[in-house]
Amino acid sequence: MSIGRAFRAMPTMLRVGVAETVAYRAEFLVWILTTTIPLVMLGLWNAVAAQGTFKGYSQADFTAYFLATLIVRNVAGSWVGWQVGEEIRMGTMSMRLLRPVHPFVALAASHAASIPFRCVVALPVAFILLISSGGSSLATEPLQLAMLAPALLMAWLITFAIMFAIGALAFFLTRAMGLFSLYFLLFMLLSGYLMPIDILPGPIRVVAEWLPFRYMVSFPVELMTKSMSTTAVLEQLALQVGWTIASIAIAMFVWRRGVRRFESVGG
């Protein structure tokens, strides 16, 4: 596969992605609405912080944190793994293999096309965030906010690549569903989705600092809600770049090993 060819096909693939999102708009909206966990968690932490700050978090801080989490999850979330797993199980993956573009690129284009639509949903939330927490719990450094766009992009890439890799495990196992539940448990615990990483119990926090999960949610959220020094921002960003490359490499590795064993069943 040549990169030039994939590049030339990109506009078409993006257009197809947009058309798919529009065609399934009702389902798309419902999927967005099912992202309620940050709001459920906000309910608990708000009640807890009503009696005074909790480990340095006030009610406004919690509100800002979980609304930012909701935005990040909406923009950078991905469920491509289900699609890959299903297509392998049903044999329809063979159709993608016939095309001259790597399925990773094709699927990435199709999913990337839905991101602007998800932003439309996420932006009103961003407004509520700004108004409700009065800006006091939001970061203001221009450099930090400028880094938000690349951080979100890489958060999406890491999520996408890891989901893709888990989906590709369906080449080796027939039932990948259990793996998704396991992955989602780890993700919830270590990404800052349930609670900010700095209030996790000690040992779990240490693990969370070292694994890629925090770069899927927590890091972009911190960019929005926490003032950080320039060196800290750049250091974190460098680590995020590292994890992005690593997760794409893992996805490619699993895919290449798996696709050799692929046997499509059915006509």
Add this chain to the structure above:
Amino acid sequence: MTRYLRLAILQLRISAASGMAYRADFLLGGAMALATMAMTLLPLLVVYNVVDQVEGWDAPSALVLMAYFLGLRAVLEGMISPSVIDLTERIRSGAFDYVLLKPVDAQLLVSTSRYEPWKIIDLVGAIGLVIYALAIRDKPVHAVDVGLGIVMFLSGVIAMYGLWIVCASLSFWVVRLDNLTFLLGSIFDVARWPVQMFPTAWRVIFTFVVPVALMTTYPAKAMLGELDARSAFATLAGSFVLLVIGRLVWRTAIRSYTSASS
């Protein structure tokens, strides 16, 4: 009546047999159940490490409530959801015809059609959690409260079933609706916290519109011996009303069923 009971037991046996066939899945399911439970409990552990009580709920009572949530979720994922997913599938494919042809009540047949047997592990975990929570709470446990708590758990199951049947019935009109039950499932996540933790407007919604409070908050209070007779009666009545609404919507919906098969 006994005929229906026998039928339900038979369907349960079939599901259990097909579930046990995948032994590795069964074990994985058990391990996942424990991990999920630990994860669901984690925020409470973090919170009650620092504070003594939140909105009038101390650690043991919050654990009892959480146990009700876990128990209900086990029933939901073990019995109600699988059957509802099965139903939407049959409506889409037209296989619902065969259900209607059978000489038993269609709603009953559908509601007991599919089980996930390993969810029983979650249910056992939830019961264990209640016992643990009551043990670390230094108040005497009265048999009456436990009895009422169990009755209220069943009432919560009935309320949940009523709500899900309404949702499932909608798929007779709008075929692609399995999404809506996912949405309902996400809203049900709210039930893990006492309804008192939410701002007033939400409290009203969670009590009267999507009555998750009827499913966990009030039953847990009954088990804790903190529920007055009037609220207990109102909760039971609310669940009954949901069951009746579910039945009525089902009856209306089934009339507009037009088979999808040839």
